Every structure is written in structure tokens, then in C-alpha cells.
Amino acid sequence: MTTDSEIIQRSLQQPAAFAELFDRHARAVNAFATYRIGRHAAVDVLSETFLVAFRRRADFDTDVESAGPWLLGIASRLIRRHRAVEARQWRSFAASISQHEHSSLGGLEDALTRVDAEREVETLKARIAALAPKDRETLLLYAWQGMSYDEVAAALGGSRRNRAIAP
Incomplete structure (x- = not known):
């Protein structure tokens, strides 16, 4: 059986060979991204992971047979970027809600809905903030x-040579 390393080496001369790597690892990358950020966003992470990997395939450490950790490391960094963008959007959304609350007086039902939503957002923010990014990524890569x-370690950058994008 051909190793991932051999496929990547071959793809340097025959780019279409890289499709074999996608066939082998797309399911695992997609499952990991789906667990982390949901099905819809996972599709974008999946395609971007393989795009980054394709562009950076010459940097892959050919002494390593499996590209799985390398690909999941790329996906992990892309997910962190996705979450950072999402967090900025949540902060913007929360700020707009706060401005709206001061500018209009909704009915009792609207007020109760806003209070419930604010409590849920605060609980979610506290739980997310409690996890160190490196710890969260380590746990998910190991457990899921x-x-x-x-x-x-390789997926999270323990091997500098296999890091496709900066954290």
C-alpha cells in the first residue's frame, strides 16, 4: 500500500495524485471539523484544509508516512480562526442588542427572551473561556x-516542518 508520504511526493510532479490523499483523509477531517464547529462550517474547513495542504505539500516531512496528523493540525488551526471570527461576530451582535435595548422598550415576552438568551450566552462564554486553546485541541484530537x-504533537505543531499555517 502506498504511504501518504509517497502520494505527496508523487503529487509534486503529478498534482492530480493529491486526490488520493483527499480520498483517504477527508472523512476524518470532516468528522473532526463537524464535532468542533458544526456540519455547515465543517464543509468550508474541509475544503480549505486540503487547499492549504495542497499548496504546502512540498513542506510535508516525507519521513512521516501518514499525513493524518498534518491535515488535522491544519484543520485545527483553521477552526481556531473560524472561532475567532465567530467570537468577534458574537461581540458585535451583543453590542447591537445592548444598543437596541436602550433605544426601545419591547413587550414582557421580548424582555424575558432576551434575558434567557443573555444567560445562555454568558454560560457558553464561561465554558469556552475555561479551556486553554492548546488543551481543547489536544483533547479533541486525542478523544475524537x-x-x-x-x-x-505533530498536528499541533510539535514538528515545525509539518506546520502548514501559523497558529
Whole structure:
């Protein structure tokens, strides 16, 4: 059986060969992204992960047989970026709600709905803030993807050569 490393090496001369890597790892990358950010956003992360990997395939450490940790590391960094954008959007949304509350007096039902939503957002923010990004990524790669400690380290940048994009 051909290793991922061999596929990547071959794809440097024959770019279409990279499709084999997609066939092997797309399901795992998509499942990981879906667990983290939901089905709809996962599709974007999946395609962007393989786009980044394709562009950076010459940087892959060919001494490593499996590209799985490398691909999941790319996906992990893309998910962090997605979450950062989402957090900015939530802050903007919360600010607009706050301005709206001061400018209009809704009915009792609207007020109760806003209070419930604010409580849920605060609870969610506290839980997310309690996890260190590196700890959260490590746990998810280990628990949900079944990666070994070495693979997790490689995915999170333990091997500088296999880092496709900066954290």
C-alpha cells in the first residue's frame, strides 16, 4: 500500500495524485471539523484544509508516512480562526442588542427572551473561556480522532516542518 508520504511526493510532479490523499483523509477531517464547529462550517474547513495542504505539500516531512496528523493540525488551526471570527461576530451582535435595548422598550415576552438568551450566552462564554486553546485541541484530537500522543504533537505543531499555517 502506498504511504501518504509517497502520494505527496508523487503529487509534486503529478498534482492530480493529491486526490488520493483527499480520498483517504477527508472523512476524518470532516468528522473532526463537524464535532468542533458544526456540519455547515465543517464543509468550508474541509475544503480549505486540503487547499492549504495542497499548496504546502512540498513542506510535508516525507519521513512521516501518514499525513493524518498534518491535515488535522491544519484543520485545527483553521477552526481556531473560524472561532475567532465567530467570537468577534458574537461581540458585535451583543453590542447591537445592548444598543437596541436602550433605544426601545419591547413587550414582557421580548424582555424575558432576551434575558434567557443573555444567560445562555454568558454560560457558553464561561465554558469556552475555561479551556486553554492548546488543551481543547489536544483533547479533541486525542478523544475524537483517536490520535496517539505523537500524532497530536505533530498536528499541533510539535514538528515545525509539518506546520502548514501559523497558529
